Amino acid sequence: MQAALSFTELLELATQTEQQLKGDGVLSLALPIEGLDPLLHLPQLEEDDSFQFLWDKSPGLSLAASGRTNHFALSGPKRFELAQHFIDSSLSRLVCAPQPIPAHARPRILLAFSFFDTSFDTKNKLPGIQAVLPRWQLSRGSGKGWLRLQMNAGSGTIARRLAEELWLKAESLVAFSKIVKEGYEEKEYPTAKVIHSSVWEENYINPAKRGLELVDKHELHKLVIAVRQYLILEEPIKPLQLLHRLRTEQRGSCRFLWQINKRDSFFGASPERLLVVRQGQLRSDALAGTSSACEGDSQLLQSDKDRHEHELVVSEIKKILHRHGMYPHHPSRPYLTRHGHLMHLHTPITAYLNGQSPLSLAKALHPTPAVAGLPQRDAMDWLRSLENFERGNYAAPIGWVDTHGDSELRVAIRSARQQNHQLELTAGAGLVSGSVVEEELQEITLKLAVMYKQLNLPIN
Numbered sequence: 001m002q003a004a005l006s007f008t009e010l011l012e013l014a015t016q017t018e019q020q021l022k023g024d025g026v027l028s029l030a031l032p033i034e035g036l037d038p039l040l041h042l043p044q045l046e047e048d049d050s051f052q053f054l055w056d057k058s059p060g061l062s063l064a065a066s067g068r069t070n071h072f073a074l075s076g077p078k079r080f081e082l083a084q085h086f087i088d089s090s091l092s093r094l095v096c097a098p099q100p101i102p103a104h105a106r107p108r109i110l111l112a113f114s115f116f117d118t119s120f121d122t123k124n125k126l127p128g129i130q131a132v133l134p135r136w137q138l139s140r141g142s143g144k145g146w147l148r149l150q151m152n153a154g155s156g157t158i159a160r161r162l163a164e165e166l167w168l169k170a171e172s173l174v175a176f177s178k179i180v181k182e183g184y185e186e187k188e189y190p191t192a193k194v195i196h197s198s199v200w201e202e203n204y205i206n207p208a209k210r211g212l213e214l215v216d217k218h219e220l221h222k223l224v225i226a227v228r229q230y231l232i233l234e235e236p237i238k239p240l241q242l243l244h245r246l247r248t249e250q251r252g253s254c255r256f257l258w259q260i261n262k263r264d265s266f267f268g269a270s271p272e273r274l275l276v277v278r279q280g281q282l283r284s285d286a287l288a289g290t291s292s293a294c295e296g297d298s299q300l301l302q303s304d305k306d307r308h309e310h311e312l313v314v315s316e317i318k319k320i321l322h323r324h325g326m327y328p329h330h331p332s333r334p335y336l337t338r339h340g341h342l343m344h345l346h347t348p349i350t351a352y353l354n355g356q357s358p359l360s361l362a363k364a365l366h367p368t369p370a371v372a373g374l375p376q377r378d379a380m381d382w383l384r385s386l387e388n389f390e391r392g393n394y395a396a397p398i399g400w401v402d403t404h405g406d407s408e409l410r411v412a413i414r415s416a417r418q419q420n421h422q423l424e425l426t427a428g429a430g431l432v433s434g435s436v437v438e439e440e441l442q443e444i445t446l447k448l449a450v451m452y453k454q455l456n457l458p459i460n
């Protein structure tokens with residue numbers, strides 16, 4: 001392997017890092033590694049069946065992580081505050097090697113929230129928040145790659161073990177890079193064989209009618225009813241293969257994977273930023289108002305119903321940021337953004353932070369009226385009673401916070417969960433005054449089709 005650092009230099013760095021350690025802590029050491037694609041190499045990071053994470057905005061930031069050096073999971077109304085506390089305490093225990101690194105190679109705490117703070121499904125309980133400081137992190141940004149390893153120091157010295165493990169892993173990733181690439185270059189992806197698929201349309205009609213009634217009676221301004229379809233597959237699909245394909249099909253999205261183990265994974269291609277925090281600046285997306293990309297550009301922009309639906313999201317995000325002492329800016333009219341076969345109205349909203357932590361803002365923003373409704377509390381209560389399934393991670397924040405306080409949390413839509421042979425697809429649409437149930441049903445069909453297409457399944 002041609003490395004920018006020799007093994008002796010890496011060992012020296014690890015030893016210096018260990019010397020900075022006071023009491024117990026976590027050592028974090030990184031090695032530059034050229035041009036490897038994190039998506040293709042994720043399965044090789046950890047050989048056993050441990051936690052895996054992918055964050056892929058390729059050709060922008062791409063990050064694969066696996067294993068857990070430290071982790072945390074809980075439910076309840078204080079989940080955002082307690083997760084921020086976990087982040088602060090984990091990062092304060094981290095001792096990083098004194099080496100210049102690009103932003104993409106910084107250590108990160110990975111986060112997956114569920115939509116509601118507490119699960120009501122007693123059989124399949126999902127924590128309100130899961131947070132992980134991974135063991136391995138392979139990142140790529142502007143074509144440059146870094147591999148990072150994090151280990152609990154405990155007692156005794158670990159500098160040599162840390163340097164050796166990191167060095168050997170980098171060698172094996174480079175050696176396998178050609179073989180791995182060839183495996184993904186086949187153009188034809190297998191069609192998923194579906195043994196059974198549940199009918200969702202009938203389950204949508206009555207809740208949607210009830211939602212519209214609430215809007216017409218002015219009890220709610222907006223309600224986003226979602227549906228879930230269950231597919232039983234002959235063979236489980238490979239989420240990474242599907243995400244690789246979404247790179248071309250949903251270019252502007254962020255592909256993500258949260259895999260507890262090989263039997264339980266949650267993945268998707270989100271077009272929507274709940275928040276991005278970078279160097280003290282915040283960006284949040286108002287994304288609401290949908291049509292098929294075939295319908296032409298002007299249809300959405302000229303639809304009063306869609307413009308109203310969109311405006312509710314923009315003004316609510318602005319209101320929340322104002323309440324937090326911020327001064328949000330945004331273009332005066334929404335853009336049209338295309339995501340594969342879907343077109344959305346989109347307003348990016350920016351503001352300077354005022355000392356707020358990423359998760360205090362996430363708590364305030366989640367869920368926006370793009371995925372829940374307005375007023376938020378009432379809409380959430382109605383969703384609990386009208387939807388006949390547990391949302392789980394669907395439409396909840398997923399992402400990371402790094403050692404500089406930079407953060408990105410996406411809204412986990414256009415997503416699926418696979419547990420053994422069962423695949424759950426979930427999608428929703430906003431009901432406002434003027435919505436027509438049949439049209440919303442068509443919109444949900446289009447959103448479900450983001451996953452259907454990757455499975456080579458026919459779309460209704």
Ligand SMILES: C=C(O[C@@H]1C=C(C(=O)O)C=C[C@H]1O)C(=O)O
Pocket residue numbers: 224226272287288289290344370371413414426427428429430447
């Ligand atoms: C709820 C979903 O999407 C959201 C709802 C939209 C709408 O109602 O127009 C558009 C984008 C997303 O904010 C989904 O994809 O499941």
